[in-house]
Amino acid sequence: MSDTTPDTVPGHRYTAELAGRIENRWQDFWEANGTYHAPNPVGDLATGDLPADKLFVQDMFPYPSGAGLHVGHPLGFIGTDVYARYHRMTGRNVLHTMGFDAFGLPAEQYAVQTGQHPRVTTEANINTYLRQIRRLGLGHDERRRISTIDPGYYKWTQWIFLQIFNSYYDADAGKARPIAELEAKFAAAGAEFDGKTWAELDKAARAKVLNEHRLVYLSEAPVNWAPGLGTVVSNEEVTADGRTERGNMPVFRRNLRQWMMRITAYGDRLIDDLDRLDWPEKVKSMQRNWIGRSNGARVTFKSSNGHNSVDNVDDCDITVFTTRPDTLFGATYMVLAPEHSLVEALTPAAWPEGADERWTGGAATPAEAVAAYRRAASTKSDLERQENKKKTGVFTGAFAVNPVNGEQIPVFIADYVLAGYGTGAIMAVPGQDQRDWDFATAFGLPIIRTVDPGEGFDGEAFTGDGPAINSGFLDGMDVEEAKKTIIAWLEERGAGTGTINFKLRDWLFSRQRYWGEPFPIVYDEDGTPTAVPESMLPVELPEVDDYSPKTFDPTDADSEPSPPLSRASEWITVELDLGDGPKTYRRDANTMPNWAGSCWYQLRYVDPTDSERFCEPENEAYWLGPRADQGPNDPGGVDLYIGGVEHAVLHLLYARFWQKVLFDLGHVSGDEPYRRLFNQGYIQAFAYTDARGVYVPAHEVVERDGKHFHVDPDGGEQEVRQEYGKMGKSLRNVVTPDEMCEQYGADTFRLYEMSMGPMEVSRPWATKDVVGAQRFLQRLWRNLVDEETGAPRVVEDAPDEATLRLLHKTIAGVHEDYSAMRYNTAGAKLIELNNHITKHFPGGAPRVVAEAVVPMLAPVCPHVAEELWQRLGHTESLAHGPFPTADEAYLVEDSVEYPIQVNGKVRGRVTVAASAGQDEVKAAALAEEKVAALVEGKTPKKVIVVPGRLVNIVL
RNA sequence: GCCCCCGUAGCCCAACAGGCAGAGGCAGCCCCCUUAAAAGGGGUCGAGUGCCGGUUCGAAUCCGGUCGGGGGCACCA
Structure with missing residues (x-):
């Protein structure tokens, strides 16, 4: 390291120590001068001229973890910074900043352990984080820093929640509307609700009806309950093996009263609008997959069973969702999910005559069999249910009628049918579905093929296309035609309808935690939820003694959530006048999920200080609105959004949903939050284990x-x-940006990270390679600055033609590379140019070259570039340019060297004037010595001249 | 099981739209500087593109197959 031999190192060599001094100086300068402040059209931040050409670059919202950063974290931050700096230098108004997604579990868990308020630890973490990123020289507009835990921020998160709460989805218009419009419609149209008009309903009954339509509503549906965390979590937060993404705790399905967001209303738009986004295909397909739209039909099977046990016989009809209504003639039995609400009503008192032993599970009555099976299913975790692919189930004792042929078919419950998908019930067609085939085989149920699998098919269920058989009036039709025909037939008879089904389910929005946004909702004595008036926002988090929710044995499925806020007795009851005079209300004790704050933060970056609105419309339209130059279908949104692919369905789906609601309600001008998304790769690392x-x-x-x-x-x-x-503490392979800044300087670190490969590629960290970036900066420095005296050593003489050609080629290439985020090749071009200077200008770089290379370096290595720029005699910061432009005159070559291939192999070369026509090139090629020898009087079959490239002679 | 992405020097990576396989860095080797050493300087070596086949005048690039690595989804009716 340089500090071991200070006496032999020249005093002005670009060492880590000198880099550190330079970096500090420029970081102070930028901050003091507001160098990266981007002016807004209106409001507090409307400072300075407003260029029409803007660019909004955003990093995915970081969570300020207590562990600090390792070298992998800033990869994306540096990438956005380089992009932002390049565009800022070319004259655009660039908005780039960073705030913190600071609510969340780790801070709360730490608070529980230490007794410290999560705000204290979170703020300390934020400060550490800010110190670390400042050291990297990121050109952020510091005025726009926000934090989700700031009441000035979460006031608006709550406000948006209320916008969503006070809306319904108008399916005919295909958009959200204020719930007041629906209320007016109900009042005017004389609609009836259980035989009563709107006017006849009391307040609680009206509230209940409206709850069914609101985009945020209270639901009693099954939710993911994680006793080990003491909270419920959303579907998106449960991993494939049925555990929580955070904390890895078992999850159980429980019916609990929870807030849900009606994201399913937007299923179509969330899928369709993906086509208008400039996003990686991978992420789009993950979202399509998650939303899971499928076309099919709902078919109702009448059931006459169950009247033994329940009075209302009509309620026993079973509706199924199927994507293969064409196979209805092959439906030989039905299956309900064990949790299906009809199961009890369907189950008769006694087994029908001669019920198969395999079907009854040996139980004396259907009720016993069903209860035993349901009990067994409920204690299994999702993972266990999925792991066991062997089909299990039990007969309910009930039958239902196949609408196409009047056949009585038995109704089973089985856990291979999922309660949450479709209607939670299926018609089983073993001939065309392998799962049904497996079940039918195990239970001795009939199998009828309704699609002809063709000669020689020896498989089990046949899922391919073919002519319908055994299907009455459908016989002979292909699958597509049969589907259309049967749907029309069903619709005519009121036995079914063509429909679209989504895998996406509504978003479970409440959590039983402390460290999150409180709901701006109170309940009256009837338990009717009511919005807290806007004027009373934010609803601030109360101080509590104990931050932890009641947690349980992680496997205790029967435990009940008990949120920490419910114990804040002072806070939980509140006296309010909501129009009926002062009354006592009870506050909602849940908090919002971690995703709430990140659903809209780009809007707050745009207008962080606005106290009247969440974002001023002029500012929103300027930074985030649709732009004519982006084509006719431009959805608007952030111009470049960089982050890891891990948020493909969670954050990115939720944020799109909120944006669309705000758009429908007229609060924003674009209907997508992020026009262009880019996933950076990860920095990975080697780890080593001993014996x-x-x-x-x-x-x-x-x-x-x-x-x-x-x-x-x-x-x-x-x-x-x-x-x-991965890089991680427990793997003992962490390298931190702080260490790198100390050993090499931030510019070297930035350059190294950017030259490791293209932005989207994951790559291994190699500390030993960092020195290459440092050597380059040292060489460049030495070409411009005297290492002994620190004086500039540029020469004023004009460089030679070859140097100018290389210079302008580099300028043109670097422009392209920066715009395409190919920072690795941009860096390589600068090294190449510098190597040329080193070789040909030992007395110092020509000024014209120096004054071009320094700005070209600036996006990646801003500190040293500013320093060199100043030493070249400039007084203005380089942050806003100039960035050199290539002179076309030096890009066109006078002469071109053509490689000459004979039968595809290079045999010689000729140099001809660039202006030479194809015939001249051809003649020159054939005249070349080695080539002529090979051709030897033969007449070539073909001579291909690729202008500017090569000549290929085919013999 | 289904879907997607990636395989180029010892390592990380370049190669526009099929047209001379190499821009850059690390390591190696040689030389210089140095009493010496080093993460100081200069130079140099290095792969025929995982494998098989096809299309083409010409393939790292396009197509088919195969092997290896990574990722997503997974009883979704």
Whole structure:
């Protein structure tokens, strides 16, 4: 390291130590001068001229974790910064900043452990984070920093919640509307609700009706209950193996009264509008997959059973969703999910005559069999239910009527049918569905093929296309035609309808935690939820003694959530006058999920100080509105949004949903939040385990002959095993940006990260490679500054033609690379140019070259670029340019060297004037010595001249 | 099981739209500087593009198959 031999290093060499001084100085300068302040059209931040050409660049909202940053975290931040700086230098008004998504579980859990208020630890973490990112020289508009835990911010999160609460989805118009309009419609149209008109309903009854239509509503549906966390979580937060994404706790389906957001109303638009977005295909397909739209039909099967146990016989009809209504003639039995609400009503008192032993599970009555099966299913976690692919189930004792042929078919319950998808019930067609085939085989149920699988088919269920058979009036039709025909037939008879089904379910929006936004909702004595008036926002979090929700044994499925806010007795009851005079209300004790704050933060970045509105319309339209230059279908949104792919369905789906509601209600001008999305790759790292499987510090490992050895500080050495993956404390392979800044400087670190590969690619961290970036900056520095004296060493003479050509080629290439986020190749071009300077100008760089190369370096290495710019004699910061432009005159070559291929192999080269026509090139190629020898009087079959590229002679 | 992405020097990566496989960095090697060493300087070596086949005058690039790696979804009716 440089500090070991200070006496031999020239005083003005670009060492880590000098870089550190330069970086500090410029960070202070930028901050003091508001260098990165981007003016708004109106309001507090309307400072300075407003360029028409703007760019909004955004990083995904970071959570300020207590662990601090490792070198992987800033990759995306530096990428957006380079992009922002490049565009700022070319004259655009660039909005780039960073705030914090600061509510969340880790801070709360830490608070529970230490007894410290989560705000205290969160704010400390934010300060650490800010210190770390400041050191990297990110050009953020500091005035726009926001934090979701700030009451000035979450006031508006609550306000948006109320907008959604006070809306319904008008399916005919295909958009959200104020709930007041629906109320007026109900009042005017004389609509009836259980035989009463709107006017006849009392307040609570009206509220109940409206609750059924609101975009945020209270629901009693089954939710994901995680006893180990003491809270419910959304479907998106449950992993495929039925555990919580955070905390890895088992999740159980429980009927609990919870807030839901009606995101399903937007299913079509959320899918269709993906086509208008400039997003990675991968993310789009993940969203399509998650939303899971499928076309099919709902078909109702009448059931005459159940009247033994329940009075209302009509209620026993079973509606199923199917994507294959064409196979209805092959439906030989039905299956309900064990949790299906009709199960009890359907179940008769006794088994029908001769019920199969396999069907009854050996139980004396259907009720016993059903109860036993339901009990068994409910104690299984989702994972267990999925793992066991062997079909289980039990007969309910009931039958239903197949509407196409009047056949009585048995009704089962089985856990291979999911309660939450479709109607929670299916018609089983074993001939065309493998799952049904498996079940039918296990239970001895009939199998009827309704699609001809063709000669020689020896499989089980046939899911392909073919002519319908055994299907009455459908026989002979292909699947597509049969579907159309049967849907029309069903609709005519009122037995079914063509329909679209979504896998997407409504968004469970309440959590039983402390550290989140309180709901701006109170309940009256009837338990009717009412919005807190806007004037009373924000509803602030109360101080409490105990931040933890009541948690339970993680496997205790029967436990009940008990949110911490419910114990804040002072806060929970409140006296309000909501129009009926002062009354006592009870506050909602839930908090919003972590995703709430990040659903709309781009809007607040735009107008962070506005106290009247969440965002002024002029500012919103300028930064986020649709733009004519983006084509006719432009949805608007952030111009470049960079983050990891892990938020593909959670945050990105929720944020799109909120944006669409705000758009429908006229609060914003664009209907998508993020026009262009880009997923950066991850920085990964090697980790090493010794013979015991214990991780050893990665920096103490050396490689020899493809083997890895851990060199103990005491001198011992042992072979270790290499793993590749994440960087993390427990893997003992963390490298921090702070260390890199200390050892090399922030500019070197930035340059190294950007040159490791293209932005989207994941790559391994290699500390030993960082020195390459440092050497380049040292060489560049040395070409412009005398290492002994610190004086500039540029020469005023005009450079030669070849140098100018290279310079302008570099300028043109660097422009392209920066716009395409190919920072690795931009860096390589600058190194190439610098190598040229080193070789040809030992006395110092020509000024014209120096004054171009420094600004070109600035987006990646802003500090050293500012420093060099100043030393070249400039007094203005480089942040807003100038950025050099290429002179076309130097880009066109006078002459071109053509490689000459004979039968595809290069055999020689000729140099001809760039203006030469194809015939001249051809003639020159054939005249070339080695080529002529090969051709030797033969007449070539073909001579291909690719202008500017090569010549290929085919013999 | 289904879907998507990626395989180029020892390593990380370039190669516009099919047209000379190499821009850049690390490591290696040689030389210079140095009493010496180093993350100081200069230079140099290095792969025929995972594998098989096809299309083409010409393939890293397009197509089919195959192997390897990564990711997403997964009883969604």
